[in-house]
Amino acid sequence: MTATVPPTETSGTPRADGAHEPPAEPSGGRARRWPLDRLTPTDLRVLRLYLFTRLGLWLITYAVAWTAPGGDSKKPAGWLSRWEQWDWVHYRRIAQYGYFDPFPGMDPPHDNRVAFFPGFPLVLRAVHTVVADWTVAGLLVSLVSGAVAVVALARIAGLESPDGARSGQRAAAFLLASPAAVFLAAGYTESLFLAFALPAWLAAKRRHWPLAGLLGAAATTVRISGLFLAAAIAVELLLTLRPSARTGQADPGVLRRLLPLGWCALPAVPAVAYTVYLHERTGDWQAWQHAEERGWYRDFHTPLEAFRNTWRNAFDHLQTTGYAVEFQLELVAMAVGVLLLAMLLFRRRWPEAVYVGLSLWALGTSYWYLSIPRATLLWWPLWTGLARWSLRRRWVGEAYAGVVAPLTVVLAVTFTSGRWTG
Template structure:
């Protein structure tokens, strides 16, 4: 018998095994590590931007010393949050317009971190890490990684680092959405209640969770779990009762919004017209007009996103975006619509999926988003932000 017939071919080489990570991050998945690495690098970029702003805008043209680095983060709404956390409500004008969730967390962190600004930045830093992990898991795989990158390079991404509510809200809202998709309605309702304590947008999230429950199929919709989705109303009712006890006004929050931010109801076409006039009529300073132009673009982007979600029959996410657009689009003029884009996770997941299908889209997005992100960060950190 020919010996060649008895020859046994050598076994193919074993495929390389992924290296087991060592150190404190070994419990994280590969997706988590990639996302958190991107998160840390973008935080470093914002720190460099803040350092440069403190020197480029020291307060006086002939200044020989830069501003303290922390001072560039002490802008706009941060003053309200710190005052509420330190002294309670009614110590600044229209402080009732701010929900108590962030000030309460800030006060708790301040017990350990003596500096108020550092405490606020720490809250946003930790919350942001939780939020981007949840976003990556919602979008999944390479889409999740790309969605996180686009979010962190978005024009208003500086607000995810500042002592503002966006990061804390997302750290509660995105895990709530993820829990709902997994059929864990108790956790979803509890996290959404926390989100509602932070921003009124939590009510929009709660409405979306209810729709998600109603359209759920199979065993993920158990009617005995439905009462959990009423939890998000509790913080709003408690805060409303507190304000009524102090002011005698059941609508104190809304009236503070109207006094301070012109959020009295106006038909959508009037809000568009007023914003358009502020953007292009030449009656306002160029910087404010630019911000109004950004408000208009963000509203158009939101309407496009809404149309896309409705076309895809993604009813729950469409309701969340629609309620946000209605709330922001029925004031005297648009305020904070670009900031609201940070909270539209379907937008970043959708753009990520689109960019992965077309490298050209990736280049366009990065070349547009990165400069705008830096521009908006400089505007905010230098005290030139409006909107």
């Protein structure tokens, strides 16, 4: 991994939108630096925090393994079995059998494997060639990719704040103590996506457009959110073409500087390729969307309809209490996303607003809200924004530690005990 500007340094001059322009390169240095270089002392502190939080989650899982059986059982549940929950089963089956081969106990009407993009299963299968146990392989993928993600997040926060080191560490801490943080440790896609998406955004902030496009394409192989990232990177590129703040004149090389837009389109290639592949196998150009609709009710509804349906399932006693509280969490997460989007628009952070706005639109126009708490993990402006805010207002960090962090433990227990959905 590599570093551009050590997080202890300031991050250049502030822009009109509240961000900081990257510092000019030294005249005798390299023309362009990679977004990730050797580890800095701040990176090492972030990684230390990351490992401690992983240990904490593993201890929670150990405790759940002993308490989950209940009754008069004298044998704990298997530790690894606590991580074999819900979507993990789909990823493992895709890695083992592909998208269309049958598997033991297959139920064709409920086989919606094609709803999951191939990036994570491909990496899982590759790691499985070395690590025999599928669950251990999945946990290792998330462990390594999560380490890359938190370092990249800390560096992004460092670029956006004059107090780079402290801001970076706090952004990582806020993410790792977030309510849905258990999904960063499980064999799910969040960590792998962030391991590609955050360095891609860091590359875009450093004006390394080819690398941003390539990493963004890798992110799209993991989740559809990679397309939202591509849109944000394109907006970031267009913002570099604005008239100079010093001269008030447009850059004479605008057409030349528009050429990197081709790299910004690269993340669409995996999505198109996957669509073509599914069409060749099913004859359906919308096979992915139809699987989402069958399995998770992700057919289009207006935002008001989606809100009403979620509210009713949360509070009108239509569901069992386990499912009802899940819908309550969805409502809270959506409210956080809307507030974040409003703040980004107010501060004229257009690229980040595009990314969060597209995510909210995709999540908020289904039959009901689903998986929004997990999606908060992918909203890096939320964690960098909290970091900056906590540096100005000490009580923010105290409130987060006292109110939000305990919920992280509750939801980790909920997931590992098999009660996340109902």
